[in-house]
Amino acid sequence: MNEEASWDDICVNPHESFLELGRREGKEAGLKAGFNDGRSLGQHKALEFGIELGFIRGFVLVAHRDILPSIEIARAEKIAKSLHALQQAIDEFPGPDEMFQHVHDPNNTETMLDDELQSDSETQTRNALDVVGKMQRIRAKFKLVTVQLRIPHFSLKQVMEEAGQNPSNVGSVSNASAQNEVSETNMAAIEGGSSDW
Known part of the structure; x- marks a missing residue:
């Protein structure tokens, strides 16, 4: 049939x-x-x-x-x-090991699936x-x-933008005096509360 x-x-x-x-x-x-x-x-x-x-x-x-x-x-x-x-x-x-261990733990996966079925979307975003x-x-x-430290505008974005504007500061500095000069300039800006570097 x-x-x-x-x-x-x-x-x-x-x-x-x-x-x-x-x-x-x-x-x-x-x-x-x-x-x-x-x-x-x-x-x-x-x-x-x-x-x-x-x-x-x-x-x-x-x-x-x-x-x-x-x-x-x-x-x-x-x-x-x-x-x-x-x-x-x-x-x-x-770290990556902790994150992957959490993801691949079979007991944790079952618990997460049960939690997803029983909870709303706001609770789902708050995991361990x-x-x-x-x-x-x-x-x-x-x-x-x-x-x-009185440098409220200091950020990675600012440092990256300034590195792009002045590519001579990017990369390794082989001269020890040049390293000290850069360090002293940065320290003066930090200590002086200047946020323009």
């Missing part, structure tokens, strides 16, 4: 099998394209976050080493506390690895430190 039903289906709607085949092929192509787009976007965002975190970490190290000793003690204590909180937030930012939220908190702490 199944053969008769199949034969009847073929006679009544001969294009149904082609529609189903097209649906399957389209779904497979869509999944593949979505995976490729997701991978590309993920790599791009990871690079952006990595550059920004590296910039902020470098700033924290320079601030501890060079800026704090030259500031009056009362202000330096507050800034040191903020720098410590910023360094701690950077250290707690999840809220990378965007952690990055926003790091940016806020960085902004607090720059305001405390």
